[in-house]
Amino acid sequence: MPYDKIVMLDENRMLHTFQFFLPSRSGQTLANQVPFIIDPFNPPKFQRMGVTFDQMITNIDQxxxxxxxxxxxxxxxxxxxxxxxxxxxxxKLIQSVCFHQDVVTCVTIDDSDQFVVTGSRDGSVIVWRFNPKSGELEETPLHVLIGHDDTVTSVDVDSDLDLVVSGSQDSTCILYSLSKGRYIRSIIRKENAPISRIKIISEGYIILFCSKNRCLSLYSLNAKLMKDVLVSNITCWFFLDHHYFLIGSNQGRLEIRKIHNLKMVEYFQFNEPLTAITASEHYGFLIIGLMNGKMMIAKMGI
Incomplete structure (x- = not known):
C-alpha cells in the first residue's frame, strides 16, 4: 500500500508528521475517492523544537x-x-553544526539530496556535502562563497546546471559554480529592492521576488531581464514542473503562473493568508498551509 508523509511546523515550534495513503477501492475512480486517509497504524506525531528562532527573520519558510x-x-x-x-x-536531533558567524537565514537541498546550501546574516553562502543515508553534513564545508554586503535572504542550487544562486538584502543575486565554488556573475536590482526569494529553473531561468516593491522577475542565466510583473506579497511558492509554479500571498490568494513568461493561468481565493505550499508527488494533490493552522488538500488539474 503506497504511503506518503507530511512534515509540518507550526508557529509554536511544534514539529508534526502525518503518514497517509491514497485509498484504492475497486469500483471507485480517483474523482470520487477521499483525497487521502491518515494511516491508522501511524497516528500523527508532534514534538517541540527546543531552540528558539531568531525573531528578526521574516521569510521563516526558507x-x-x-x-x-x-x-x-x-x-x-x-x-x-x-x-x-x-x-x-x-x-531525534541528528546533527548540529555551527560555522556561519551570524544567524543562518535560509537553506535549501538539491534534488539529488547530495548538497545542502545555507545563507547567513553574515553575508556568506556555504555549500555542504550531505549524506542522505545518515542525514549528516560533512563537518568541513565544500565551499564558503562570499560577495554579498548584507544578509543573504534566499539560496538555491541545481547540480545539473552546476549552479548555486543567492539573493540578499543588498539587492543583488549572485551566481556561483557549484563544483568549483567560483563567482560567475551578478544580477543587480536597480531600484534598490532587497531580494526575498530566488529559484533556479533547470530550463535556464532564474525567478526572483522582491517584497519591497512586490516585483516578480524572470532572468536568463546570463543575467538578462526577461519579464517583470507586479504581484501580491508572496508568503510561499512551489514549482510544479518546468512549466508552472504556484505562489501564495498574505491576502489568501493562490496563483498558478507559467514559468517562461510569468503569466497567470488561474487563481483561487482563501479566507486566510497562505503559509506553505507543497505537493504529493505520486498522487497529484496540493497541500496548502493556512495562517489559522488548517491544512487544505486540493487535487491538481493543470
Missing amino acids: CFATTKTGKFLVCVGFWDNTIKIFDTDNY
Missing part, C-alpha cells in the same frame, strides 16, 4: 528544507547560528 523522502529535516534560523538536522520518524 529556514526549513526536507529531503525527498521526508526522512530528514534541515533547520536554520536559530539564535545560536547553528544548522540542525532532525529525523522526522523519531524527532
